[in-house]
Amino acid sequence: MSIPKKMQTPTEVRAQFPFFQDGQAGIHYLDNAASSQKPSCVIETMHRYYEHEHANIHRGVYGLSERATERYEGVRKQLAAFVHAKRAEEIVFTSGSTESLNTIAFGLVEKLHPGDEILLTVAEHHANLVPWQMVAARTGATIRYIPLTPEYRLDLEAAEKLFSAKTKVFACAHISNVLGVIHPIETLIQAAHAVGAYTVIDGAQGIVHLDVNVQALDCDFYVFSGHKMLGPTGIGGFYGKYDRLCELSPLKGGGEMIESVTLERSTFKGPPHRFEAGTPPIAEGIALGSALDFYAQLDRPRLEAANLALSTQLVAYLRGKQGYRILVPADEKDWVGIVSFHHDRIHAHDFAAFADTQQVCVRAGHHCAQPLMHALGVTATTRVSPYLYNTQEDLDALLQSLEQAESILG
Numbered sequence: 576m577s578i579p580k581k582m583q584t585p586t587e588v589r590a591q592f593p594f595f596q597d598g599q600a601g602i603h604y605l606d607n608a609a610s611s612q613k614p615s616c617v618i619e620t621m622h623r624y625y626e627h628e629h630a631n632i633h634r635g636v637y638g639l640s641e642r643a644t645e646r647y648e649g650v651r652k653q654l655a656a657f658v659h660a661k662r663a664e665e666i667v668f669t670s671g672s673t674e675s676l677n678t679i680a681f682g683l684v685e686k687l688h689p690g691d692e693i694l695l696t697v698a699e700h701h702a703n704l705v706p707w708q709m710v711a712a713r714t715g716a717t718i719r720y721i722p723l724t725p726e727y728r729l730d731l732e733a734a735e736k737l738f739s740a741k742t743k744v745f746a747c748a749h750i751s752n753v754l755g756v757i758h759p760i761e762t763l764i765q766a767a768h769a770v771g772a773y774t775v776i777d778g779a780q781g782i783v784h785l786d787v788n789v790q791a792l793d794c795d796f797y798v799f800s801g802h803k804m805l806g807p808t809g810i811g812g813f814y815g816k817y818d819r820l821c822e823l824s825p826l827k828g829g830g831e832m833i834e835s836v837t838l839e840r841s842t843f844k845g846p847p848h849r850f851e852a853g854t855p856p857i858a859e860g861i862a863l864g865s866a867l868d869f870y871a872q873l874d875r876p877r878l879e880a881a882n883l884a885l886s887t888q889l890v891a892y893l894r895g896k897q898g899y900r901i902l903v904p905a906d907e908k909d910w911v912g913i914v915s916f917h918h919d920r921i922h923a924h925d926f927a928a929f930a931d932t933q934q935v936c937v938r939a940g941h942h943c944a945q946p947l948m949h950a951l952g953v954t955a956t957t958r959v960s961p962y963l964y965n966t967q968e969d970l971d972a973l974l975q976s977l978e979q980a981e982s983i984l985g
């Protein structure tokens with residue numbers, strides 16, 4: 576049997592997305608760091624599930640429910656393989672990165688005490704910052720932050736001095752959603768483990784661009800969102816080393832997460848089910864499995880390289896113009912092509928609103944990273960984030976809209 580050829584070009588990938596074929600054929604969607612579009616296999620799986628296959632899972636003793644359970648649990652296995660976890664029980668389903676980070680942060684409340692330190696970076700998305708602030712306020716722990724270098728990379732010398740016996744948690748994005756920089760998390764995870772801290776990696780952007788191997792990274796937890804990785808909204812999850820999962824207390828109580836309940840007390844199931852109270856988004860979960868199947872049909876390194884080539888062109892264009900500050904590292908090493916920029920006269924929102932008139936979708940604002948904006952000395956940036964289906968036409972449309980915006984607004 577011949578092995579089917581993997582998709583290698585953005586044009587081939589794009590053909591699998593109804594979004595680009597139907598009503599939105601003229602749209603240049605460049606806001607993928609916020610959310611990706613969906614291939615037809617994902618949409619069809621959801622459609623088919625609701626038309627023919629729906630029943631609640633984990634409880635039915637009839638075939639329909641058992642089949643739905645099998646498929647949902649099958650996706651847990653797929654996810655475990657996708658991130659190279661040791662076993663499926665190390666994958667917890669949640670609604671996405673935000674819920675995952677809250678589950679982990681609040682799950683550690685009993686482990687944190689006054690005087691303990693939680694080490695973050697100034698470049699975190701609010702989802703990896705606000706829950707820790709809430710947990711710090713509740714436990715008396717203190718938060719410390721790793722700063723950036725002028726090169727928009729984490730300052731490893733400063734980081735070295737921040738790890739100490741007081742550090743109980745180290746939580747950091749794998750890839751910054753604003754800067755597109757891949758942080759050197761292997762080094763930081765090692766430093767955190769050397770002082771006995773839990774390591775939490777916000778992989779919301781990492782899993783989108785990289786072949787994540789949680790065992791090689793040796794992190795305790797790695798979180799992700801389905802909707803950024805070609806899957807539906809409302810589903811995501813996190814990986815946790817099994818022993819570490821056993822140390823977390825559950826954030827939510829209810830059906831499905833218990834072993835037994837009396838009027839006085841309840842006992843909980845082991846991981847992962849103890850973190851999954853209530854009926855989950857079943858259709859979304861099963862369709863996330865189809866997104867993973869889709870990834871298996873892609874030559875991801877080649878498509879990522881095509882992606883990066885578009886971003887490099889954009890950076891070259893911006894560097895050739897007056898008035899721009901481009902928030903990307905000087906070289907492409909460990910950078911995935913998310914381009915944030917600031918113009919000294921044109922506000923980011925004006926750029927984005929103008930681009931919209933040309934059917935170009937880019938994001939403007941603080942990107943849920945206000946402390947990072949503060950550290951960079953800006954209030955907002957325009958962010959362009961291509962993905963595997965973006966083509967030269969998308970970039971050309973963007974460059975044209977930038978050119979026009981400058982002549983009209985500048």
Ligand SMILES: Cc1ncc(COP(=O)(O)O)c(C=O)c1O
Pocket residue numbers: 608609670671672673674700702703748750751752777779780800
């Ligand atoms: C780095 C990072 N962390 C966390 C999140 C939150 O993801 P979600 O809104 O899917 O929970 C995002 C979303 O943009 C992100 O980019």
